[in-house]
Amino acid sequence: MGTGPKEVTMKSIKRETMSKQVVDQIIELLTSGQLHPGDKLPTEAELTDKLFVSRPVLREALSSLETMGMIQRKTREGTFFSNKIGSKPFSIMLALSAGDIPAVMDARMSLELGLVTMAAEKITDSQLEQLAEVLRATSLSKQGYVGLDKEFHRTIAYSANNPILEGSIDPLLNMFDEIEKQIPMMDRDHTATMREHQAIFEALQQHDPLAAHSAMYHHLNHVRSKVLKSLG
Numbered sequence: 001m002g003t004g005p006k007e008v009t010m011k012s013i014k015r016e017t018m019s020k021q022v023v024d025q026i027i028e029l030l031t032s033g034q035l036h037p038g039d040k041l042p043t044e045a046e047l048t049d050k051l052f053v054s055r056p057v058l059r060e061a062l063s064s065l066e067t068m069g070m071i072q073r074k075t076r077e078g079t080f081f082s083n084k085i086g087s088k089p090f091s092i093m094l095a096l097s098a099g100d101i102p103a104v105m106d107a108r109m110s111l112e113l114g115l116v117t118m119a120a121e122k123i124t125d126s127q128l129e130q131l132a133e134v135l136r137a138t139s140l141s142k143q144g145y146v147g148l149d150k151e152f153h154r155t156i157a158y159s160a161n162n163p164i165l166e167g168s169i170d171p172l173l174n175m176f177d178e179i180e181k182q183i184p185m186m187d188r189d190h191t192a193t194m195r196e197h198q199a200i201f202e203a204l205q206q207h208d209p210l211a212a213h214s215a216m217y218h219h220l221n222h223v224r225s226k227v228l229k230s231l232g
């Protein structure tokens with residue numbers, strides 16, 4: 001006597017997994033030499049046909065690539081690989097790791113800890129005033145402070161005055177923006193962000209690299225734990 005079908009356990013295919021696969025395929029056009037920086041990509045219709053994905057999945061992937069500066073979308077002209085990709089290998093590596101949130105968080109921590117240490121030695125009075133203005137604006141904006149948070153970290157990064165590392169911080173912060181959009185507002189802690197940013201600012205004011213490193217590590221470790229808990 002036959003038995004019924006056995007029960008099996010399978011993981012559902014996540015939408016972001018499909019989007020990540022599309023990102024990988026588009027990047028491969030570049031890394032394989034089929035297309036080059038500045039070249040026009042196939043149309044959306046052609047890409048959906050070749051990749052066997054829906055328009056929403058394709059557009060999600062293209063938005064991620066645009067955020068990282070990999071592509072440019074021009075009205076009535078189409079989508080093009082950026083002309084500057086060849087000078088930004090970090091953007092390619094970041095695009096290929098887009099779905100690996102822990103790796104993105106670790107990369108951000110590694111980069112910003114070095115930048116804040118250098119910034120403590122090099123930051124100017126005008127840059128400190130700029131940070132102070134961002135802090136004041138953040139204190140008054142409990143709902144829409146994500147952009148101000150990004151500006152705070154970006155200002156510190158540029159205060160390190162290292163053109164090589166400056167080319168890495170913007171795509172990384174843009175990538176984190178996309179991650180942070182997935183975090184419910186109720187899981188965000190405006191008070192903790194203000195307190196931690198203030199500690200970083202005070203260490204920079206004192207031009208104390210060790211204190212700045214410690215304050216940034218405490219802040220980013222808290223952010224990493226919050227993100228992984230919220231999205232895990």
